[in-house]
Amino acid sequence: MFFLDEAVITVRSGNGGSGCVSFRREKFIPKGGPDGGDGGHGGSVIARSTRKIFTLEDYRSKRNLSAQNGKPGQGKNKSGANGADCILETPVGTIIEVYEPGIEVYEPGIEVYEPGIEVSEPGIEAYEPGRILADLVLDHQEIVLLPGGKGGKGNQHFATSTNRAPRIAQPGLPGETLKLKLTLKLLADVGLVGLPNAGKSTLLSRLTQARPKVGSYPFTTLVPNLGVMTFDDLQTLVVADIPGLVEGARLGRGLGHRFLKHIERTQFLLHLLDATLSSETNILDDFLMLRKEMSAYSTALAHKPYFVVINKIDLADPKRKGIVALRKALDRIGTKSMCISALTGEGIDELVQFISANRP
Numbered sequence: 001m002f003f004l005d006e007a008v009i010t011v012r013s014g015n016g017g018s019g020c021v022s023f024r025r026e027k028f029i030p031k032g033g034p035d036g037g038d039g040g041h042g043g044s045v046i047a048r049s050t051r052k053i054f055t056l057e058d059y060r061s062k063r064n065l066s067a068q069n070g071k072p073g074q075g076k077n078k079s080g081a082n083g084a085d086c087i088l089e090t091p092v093g094t095i096i097e098v099y100e101p102g103i104e105v106y107e108p109g110i111e112v113y114e115p116g117i118e119v120s121e122p123g124i125e126a127y128e129p130g131r132i133l134a135d136l137v138l139d140h141q142e143i144v145l146l147p148g149g150k151g152g153k154g155n156q157h158f159a160t161s162t163n164r165a166p167r168i169a170q171p172g173l174p175g176e177t178l179k180l181k182l183t184l185k186l187l188a189d190v191g192l193v194g195l196p197n198a199g200k201s202t203l204l205s206r207l208t209q210a211r212p213k214v215g216s217y218p219f220t221t222l223v224p225n226l227g228v229m230t231f232d233d234l235q236t237l238v239v240a241d242i243p244g245l246v247e248g249a250r251l252g253r254g255l256g257h258r259f260l261k262h263i264e265r266t267q268f269l270l271h272l273l274d275a276t277l278s279s280e281t282n283i284l285d286d287f288l289m290l291r292k293e294m295s296a297y298s299t300a301l302a303h304k305p306y307f308v309v310i311n312k313i314d315l316a317d318p319k320r321k322g323i324v325a326l327r328k329a330l331d332r333i334g335t336k337s338m339c340i341s342a343l344t345g346e347g348i349d350e351l352v353q354f355i356s357a358n359r360p
């Protein structure tokens with residue numbers, strides 16, 4: 001599976017259609033009044049979140065997207081059609097920020113303004129680089145990222161007592177272009193972290209219906225997996241399993257680093273430790289290393305509540321010196337730990353109860 005969680009795209013909103021200069025032509029009325037219709041509004045660029053997609057993969061090929069221009073107004077007071085909006089469908093959890101501010105696309109020959117008519121243009125300061133325009137955390141959320149240009153008014157609006165046959169109409173306002181950066185940060189309630197091969201994916205498949213790939217070698221998981229836990233009261237929690245973390249992850253080593261952003265928005269983390277891996281003395285080192293990598297990555301992760309799960313207890317003696325020492329050290333800092341076997345299911349009921357009791 002390919003998993004794209006960042007994309008930079010260029011979008012453009014539609015120009016407003018121009019207002020029309022036209023006069024009524026009827027039998028026996030040689031000089032009718034003005035009847036030029038208004039131009040249609042340009043289409044806007046709109047972000048819409050959906051649970052139907054889980055990655056930003058669509059935007060690998062769609063790098064330039066435009067809304068349609070509004071149609072010009074016509075005689076007989078007919079307004080031009082509005083341009084179709086450009087809808088950016090994004091997975092839930094997508095943050096959209098300005099990458100490069102907009103350039104107005106004035107078409108040659110279009111002059112924005114007629115005396116006496118208020119023209120409101122979108123504030124350019126809204127489009128400073130880095131500014132977050134949308135953080136789509138719910139299904140079906142819609143946010144206008146870039147409004148289309150307003151349609152111009154037809155000459156019917158400009159008749160005055162002194163000028164009953166105005167030959168002026170308003171041009172439509174131009175659309176704008178904008179470079180956007182889309183970043184997907186998965187929205188999960190619980191994050192599973194640990195060294196490669198610790199058993200994260202095995203645990204995910206124990207806790208949820210998800211069936212991620214499990215392998216007896218490190219770096220089996222290459223992209224995040226999500227699963228849904230359902231409790232007795234039918235409430236649900238989303239659990240995220242990310243690729244294993246290695247020492248130096250904060251320096252870009254391994255794969256885990258690239259995916260840490262996906263657990264930044266979880267309610268709490270389960271640190272998975274492999275009871276078989278560490279030598280007698282120090283399973284604690286693995287844990288401290290993981291903590292260090294996560295804290296170095298972001299303060300959000302450094303401060304996130306966490307619990308320690310010692311896995312593969314079917315192959316290790318829970319009374320082993322290293323394990324006992326680790327649990328004592330964790331106790332001292334008030335951190336709960338438990339021993340499980342994701343493979344045999346030992347300790348899983350207790351873990352589920354524990355997660356249930358700590359639900360947000």
Ligand SMILES: Nc1nc2c(ncn2[C@@H]2O[C@H](COP(=O)(O)OP(=O)(O)OP(=O)(O)O)[C@@H](O)[C@H]2O)c(=O)[nH]1
Pocket residue numbers: 194195196197198199200201202203213214215216217218219220221222242243244245311312313314315340341342343344
């Ligand atoms: N004996 C035993 N083996 C386990 C247990 N949990 C996982 N394993 C095995 O450990 C290996 C790694 O399991 P995974 O679930 O793929 O580990 P992971 O943490 O997801 O690994 P990465 O995706 O590489 O980060 C597999 O061979 C599993 O069968 C356990 O509780 N006991």
Ligand SMILES: [Mg+2]
Pocket residue numbers: 200201202213214220221241242243244
């Ligand atoms: Mg895995």
